Amino acid sequence: MLKNHPVLKHILGRAAWYLVTFLVAVTINFFLPRMGKANPVDTIMAKVSAGLDTKSANAVEEQYLKEFDLVQVDAHGKVVRGRDGKALKTSLGSQFVNYLGMSLRGDLGGSILQHPKRVSEIIKGAIPWTLALQLPTIVFGWLIGNVLGALAAYKRGVFDKLFYPGALLMSAIPAFCFGILLVYWFAIKREWFPAVGGYDEGLTPALSIPFLSSAAYYYVLPFLSVFLLVVGGQAIGMRSMCIYELGTDYVKYAKLLGVKENKILYYMFRNAMLPQLTGLAVSLGTMVGGALIAEIIFSYPGLGMTILTAIQSNDYPVITGCCLLVTTTVLIANFTADLLIGLLDPRIRAVQGGK
Amino acid sequence: MATPPIFEVNKLRAHYLTRFGQTIQAVDGVSFALKEGEILGIAGESGCGKTTLVSACMGLYIPPLHLTSGDVKVDGQSIIGMDVERNRKDVLGRLVSMIPQGALNSLNPTRKVKDLATDMILSHDDKADKKEITGRLRERFEKIGLDANLVLDSYPIQLPAGMKQRVVIGISTLLNPRVVIADEPTSALDVTTQKAVIRMLFDLMDAQIIGSMLFITHELPLLRHVSSRIAVMYAGEFVELGTTEQVIFDSRQPYTKALMGSMLSAEPGQKSKKPVAIEGAPPNLGHKIKGCRFAERCPEARPDCKENQQLIRIVKEREVRCQYAE
């Protein structure tokens, strides 16, 4: 059946590949933190054990060990004990199986710092902020960067001479540096915009006009700090792709046929976009990483800050939860880009369909 | 003469300006005329200026290529010195069209054949109706022997090399150009496909879709069957221009003779006729050349050949650039 649907076959093939990648990512997420000596229960116990006698401390510890799946539990929820009366440790393998099941159900475990809050709860609050910041900056930054890069390649001359060094500079500035610069100039020196946060602290998050307008006001600087840099980086890549396309035989032939300039411009743009889309897949991880760091500069209430706070307090479940979420999102974005390329490039379709 | 020429090229000179300020005179004083229904072959080694001649003849001067002097006329109207937009709209593809060398990469890989063809028509006629164009394309492609149903909806990658070249020819001749310049249209193809392509070009001429044709190649034997007249090009100049019979079987200019002598054929008896290669390389066109440009390699060169600039003479009813040819 698949034979007759090359497009479907392509999509399924890619989906399978990304699923494998996802499983690898989950595996890394599980094993890497457990390679270190860090044990969440020790961390919590250091915090809560003060003032408890040994017996009740042991009971509390056992409770936590159960919760973090470090000891074996029988069907009745009782801790399984060995002959010496000590709780039997869960093997890494079965921990992993449990973890896999939980992750797939969207449960990322419990937080240490904000115990007994679940990690998914903490992250849920941060996701909208990060999405609102990153999705538009990367999508629009990518589009506008490509248009400007194509224009620079096509027009050359003065426009290119001014634009190119500017774009090169923008692509070289790290997002966090640019963020600091914006904060210093437009928030501290001039007080045009707020320096930190995602909204006025006097407000509670809600879909109300005062809250939304406050959020928009706080949005400007973080947005710019990432957006302009994405534009710069993409424009550089697109410019050189377009210069290459302009030298190809098919552009020369179209010119000799007397095809209109704007049509040729469209050919060039579309064909140069395809490698740019592939490039996006490769650079997306870096872009997202850069934007997460930029969030920190603005103390923006997104995932970047969540990771930072978690790192500062050794809240491993939150760190790994955030990491898994970011990785998954990047994978989904990559998958989308992949499908778009397959859709837009007949060459890939032809190869996939076996002709 | 009863019929005026369709295409006239008069003392055309064109040069490249390199980034380092060097001038390369790639086409240096070329003149010829084409009549209705005529195919003129242009033969020469690589680097003799054949490919530059194509752009120069279309009035399309994109830096680093520049017009030095001379004129090109189609039906008596000069196409030189127009602004770029008028040249694009009225000349390219319409009066003078070209068939490129490497058809493999000449088609936009992400555009269906019919879309490129539609772009081509719309670029010259803003008012054309899209639906009507599709019908027109279908009709034209069927007429020239291409399976319109299959080809028009294909992307270039789906077509084999020979088919791609025929599609390119179909698109290049959509607007019934008066002159077609074919730049080595068959050199990348194997002999069987080559024949099909030539057949197609003949059909286009016979159906009067094409007025006349310039056929550029380095394969002299091919020109024997394709063109009625042949011009031999060397170092930016025509060195001999005559009928196919004259040039191939009775050449007078030493370079043409050498070129003919280097050809092979599968005829019985030919095995004993030993082909002789031309030693050496053509002169560098970046320098001013004194005297005959072929003198360095010419087996018949005399002492003064390197001194005297060679002019076109009429020898045995054809144009020859050699003072000693007879």
Add this chain to the structure above:
Amino acid sequence: MKLFKNLLKQPSFIFGASLFLLTLLLALLGPLVFHLDTKTRVGLAYMPPSAKAWLGTDHLGLDMFSLLIQGLRSSLYVGFVAGTIATVVGTAVGVYGGYKGGLIDDLLTVLTNLFLVIPSLIVLILISSSLEEGRSLTLIALLIGATTWTWSARAVRAQASSIRARDHVALARINGYGTAGIVALHILPYLLSYIFMVFIIQTATGILTEASMSLLGLGPYDSISLGKILNEAKTNEALTDGAWWAFMPAMVLITATVLALYVLNTSLEGVFNPRLRK
């Protein structure tokens, strides 16, 4: 030599090379020329630039200029070490895969593509945050190199397999050269300029990644780096206090180094690429 002359004709190369040399000289000669001290307080917290402290002091009253030179040295060190690892490993994997092909190549390609889409910063966060012992500068550099080589591998592999298809490689084979000889004499020379560009980019990536990690509080415990200076400035309110000297020079140095590397890369690309395409 001709290549070098062509490079010198490019203003962008001159700009990139001299800017980079400048930062390099500052890092190498700084400790010899100036009296640097990053341990002793020279005044109060956040003192503006003065004759005593050219670039003012940080939140502890330490000399900013000394910290900055030390930070630049660390950042360049991380960049070079990470860049070298990423380039060497990536080249080895890429050339092997591109030339040999076969099952191992297929496996390596899958592995490379896999780790290419998993953000390396995330992997670094996961590893670093679980290292209780603390992270030395060298360990951070090693980790960065170990997570970014996939990009080089992919880039080099594509180039190597296109060169493998050239006739001169077949000719080298029937000339009796073994795999080592063919790779060393007939493939690597073609890739050298490209590998050099990969190295430049990976060095820049290394510097940026270290700074990002420092800002997350995952910086080195044993050294001052430019990223760490920024992190200190950020956490100790240098921005709100208007102490621009505590972060601006560090930002300028990071940006200048990365910009110099990027410009170098594009100017090299302009000179090398026409040859590569040939």
Add this chain to the structure above:
Amino acid sequence: MPNNDITFEARGVSRAYGHGKKQKLAVNDVSFKIRDKEIVSIVGQSGCGKTVLAKMLLRLEQPTSGSLLYDGKPIASATDPRQHWRQVQAVFQDPFSAFNQFFTIRAQLKSSFNLFEQKPSDKEMEERVDQALLNVNIKPREIDGKYPFELSGGQMQRMLLARIFILKPRVLVADEPTSMVDACSRASILDYLMKLKQELDMTIVFITHDIGLAYYVSDSIFIMHEGKIVEQGPPDDVTQRPQSPATKQLLDDIPDVHKNWIDRHPAA
């Protein structure tokens, strides 16, 4: 009775690419014998499998089935492939990519001595390179210090032939050596092939798509079509009395000067 006048013998040789349903036979069950000291041409259209066959003769590819013998022994039998390459050498199609652009031509010609079991002295190597260059009509000093990109296509192709004059193998496999050079340089390349045969008693396998060229140089012609050898015989037989439709087509399609190749105006 040992057949020591047979250089190559193929028995049901096939070469497949791809797996399963996508599998394609580039060379399909081919059998032939190539006699010592002959020029044999393998002629066919692009994609007929002739280049793959050449690569198998050169031990650059292995047959997927059948046996390909050199001198009565399977080609892959020797553990050291250099033994094969000392005897069987090649000239390739694209002169511009055939040399490494980072070394001088002379250095690369000298590197051919790599194949020899005992390298001659440096002075002798230089002399033999000079001699080989003279064999292809190039003044030895002309290429001193020159890199591949400084020469023309025709000159490069002659450098490849000079390499053969140095190595003096028993067999030369020439894969389309003329298709990427100007028509007027072709003649000289064919001349050198014939010179190699006459002066050094070389067996030559000449791969081409131009039956006209094949006719001119060979003692025997194989016609290949879709992976199979469809006709073989002496040039005169094959060109004058072709049996297979593929041969007829190839002959018919050559734009020969002396025959009627195509009609401009078909009879109305």
